[in-house]
Amino acid sequence: MGLTLAQKIIKNHIVSGEMTVGSEIGLKIDQTLTQDATGTMAYLEFEAMGVPRVKTERSVAYIDHNTLQTGFENADDHRFIQSIAKKHGIWFSRPGNGICHQVHLERFGIPGKTLIGSDSHTPTGGGIGMLAMGAGGLDVAVAMGGGPYYITMPKMLRVNLTGKLSPWVSAKDVILKVLQILSVKGGVGKIVEYAGEGVKSLTVPERATITNMGAELGATTSIFPSDEITRSFLKAQGREEDWVELSSDPDAVYDEEISIDLSELVPLAACPHSPDNVKTVDEIGAIKVDQVCIGSCTNSSYLDLMRVASILKGKTVHPDVSLAIAPGSKQVYNMLAQNGALADLIAAGARILECACGPCIGMGQSPNSKGISLRTFNRNFEGRSGTADGQIYLVSPETAAASALTGVFTNPQTLGEEAPIALPEKFLINDNMVVAPAPESEMDKVEILRGPNIKEFPTTDPLPETIAAKALLKVGDNITTDHIMPAGAKILPYRSNIPYLSNFCFGVCDKEFPARCREYGKGIVIGGANYGQGSSREHAALVPLYLGVKAVIAKSFARIHCANLANAGILPLVFKDEADYDRIDQMDELELPDIRSAIAGNSKIIVKDLTKGIEFEAEAVLSARQREMVLAGGLLNYTREQSK
Ligand code: SF4
Incomplete structure (x- = not known):
């Protein structure tokens, strides 16, 4: 085969x-x-x-x-x-x-x-x-x-x-x-x-x-x-x-x-607030657009921006639209500068941003309140733009550029004939912004520069025999890592400062969650289906760990987040019968008796809800190696144990 x-x-x-x-x-x-x-x-x-x-x-x-x-x-x-x-x-x-x-x-x-x-x-x-x-x-x-x-x-x-x-x-x-x-x-x-x-x-x-x-x-x-x-x-x-x-x-x-x-295929757009909420641009109709952002790791290549430049050339961005463009790399930016396309973008009224994630990660360019923003990015989760009630649509660079000119959602097919644009036979190569590491013989001479924002990461103890804690939070389906640990310009600078970040954990769902964690010292999170979808952000596991979250019991997990929880030493469990999700309420007193033995022996896991006087079964969605890791209290403890 x-x-x-x-x-x-x-x-x-x-x-x-x-x-x-x-x-x-x-x-x-x-x-x-x-x-x-x-x-x-x-x-x-x-x-x-x-x-x-x-x-x-x-x-x-x-x-x-x-x-x-x-x-x-x-x-x-x-x-x-x-x-x-x-x-x-x-x-x-x-x-x-x-x-x-x-x-x-x-x-x-x-x-x-x-x-x-x-x-x-x-x-x-x-x-x-x-x-x-x-x-x-x-x-x-x-x-x-x-x-x-x-x-x-x-x-x-x-x-x-x-x-x-x-x-x-x-x-x-x-x-x-x-x-x-x-x-x-x-x-x-x-x-x-x-x-x-x-x-x-x-x-x-x-x-x-x-x-x-x-x-x-x-x-x-x-x-x-x-x-x-x-x-x-x-x-x-x-x-x-x-x-x-x-x-x-x-x-x-x-x-x-x-x-x-x-x-x-015809031009499409993902409507607020999910990348799979897809309609044709024609179905959406000519709604008014406030902002257009072109860039991100999805659509910021030479080809993308040359197409945008050819649409904007000799025209002016609609007076009611703010158009921001972030080239994906210095190579792209420099080539646009050398061939004149950058001048076309500037002349049309585009606001040129530096070659970085920028608005895609909420670092600037948040739309106006209730603003409609067309973005060539990959995510349009609620609040990610930095404007809680912003309406983000994900579109192609062609649709974005066409709409920036007209001020309304516009199918680029209405623009007439498309100018053919090909990749160059040779890109402009200049790696002067990539710094090589010191040779091994000189590594001891390199001093590591640690400012006050560099704090140690949290660690945890090996899994105890019994977990007893309150269900400090109950959330619904499709909770994203943005919900668990929001990004944005005010928070991102503290990614190496877990104690500070913990003040914002689950802030979108429940602002009191961090305070409850501090009051009780430990807790369990109850989640719906596809818990932790969205990104590889391990802070979405490390911050709950710091706050004392011992386990997450959900209907199902997104793959990377589930692995991140296990890596951090937080026990990810799924309901054996999803109907049990409805039987638990936030603040119920839960107990997972003999959990260490159950994880070690891959045997039945019982969760007791002491408040309701009921019990149900859960399953650990973990490989044999991940079980070892959770028993050790996370990947770092496990790796240290393995290397002894
Ligand atoms: Fe890509 Fe993430 Fe950067 Fe956005 S924030 S451009 S999705 S790497």
Whole structure:
């Protein structure tokens, strides 16, 4: 039986487990990436492991999230990351060099390699044929130390692309279509492989837009084959030697398959407040637009911004619209500057932002209250923009630019003929904003710079024999990591300061939650379905840990968050019978008797609700290794134990 493309890469990297769906496998990791919001913590954890130099083929630390410097905190974090990277063998992409996924695709990604990143949009690398996955910072720290990355062997979902995109329809519309078909839960436990004739009509940046938003499907990752188009992209980046041909076997067997005829697609938009709430732009109609933001790791490539520039050239942004554009990388920005496209954007009235995540992570450009904002980004969860009642629509760069001109939601197909825009034969290559690590012989001379914003991460004790605590919070379905630990300009500078962050935990759901945690010292969270969806943000586990959360009992978990809870030493449990969720109320007194023995022996877990006088069964959604880890009190304790 033949193998799928992802199965081939897994086979080349597997170090433990069997390639059967549902079983845990350990993978050797070739490359890692971090961004600054998760990176400070990942490097503190790496440091705590006591490994002097990274053991990966390439590890890169990016600064792209917290680039506003309204106080010393972000700058302190940048210095800390730069110095620790230099010491331990990590390449450092300076602030201004671009968004981690865009730069990684351009300068470091290699087909057939494994990549994990402490950012949930790491699957962007699948556009170049990498097995690229979002992970917790602690997982990245362990991988940098040479340890495997563990996942549950996913199912394989093939998306068969036929036909060719019509003018004014682009890669964003493809992934929005996939989200419409599969929903934000449709990729959970799966790797999405794109195949078929239609693949040949998509460039690497377009493929990367599609794999980038595979994260919104909840997929383990998404991947495109590595073909002649990939080779041309790498050649244009001066890295043709990194190319290898990769595709699935003709007789590969997939667990699921869907087909999309590219020629039938029309411009689409994800409506507030979920990336799978997809309608056609025509269905939405000509509603008034207040703001347009173009950029983010989804749509900030050279190709994207050249298309935007060609739409805006010689025109003026509508007087009622604020248009902000953030190029994805210094390479893109510089090329636009050299070929005159930047001048077209400026002349049209665009507000040019630095090459960083910016408004995508709530770092500036929050829309006006109740404002309608069209964004080329990947997420439109409530409040993420920094404006609680902002109405965020996710669209293609073409739809965004067309709407910026008219002031209303506009189908770019109404613009007339589309000017053809191709990738250049040679990108502008200048890696002067990437700092190489110090040679190993000189690492002892490198001083690590720790400002007052760098606080130690929380630790926990081994799992006790019995957990007895109140259900300090009960939440509904689809709780995101943004709900658990919000981002935004006021909070992000404190990503290395867990005590401060704890004041905001679950603030969107219940502002009193942190105070209750402090009052009772420990607690249990009751969650609905798909608990922890949205991002790899391990702070969504570390902050509850700091507040004393001992367990989360939910109907189901998002994959990365579940792993992050176990890594942190918080016990993730699911209701055996979902109906039991309705029987518990917030503030009920709960007890999990003999929980340590139950986890160790993989036996029945009983939860007693002492307030109601009832009991029910729960299950630990954990592999054998994760059980060991939870027993030890988290991955760090476990890794230390293993290395004794
Ligand atoms: Fe940055 Fe937004 Fe991409 Fe996250 S999703 S890496 S915040 S651009």
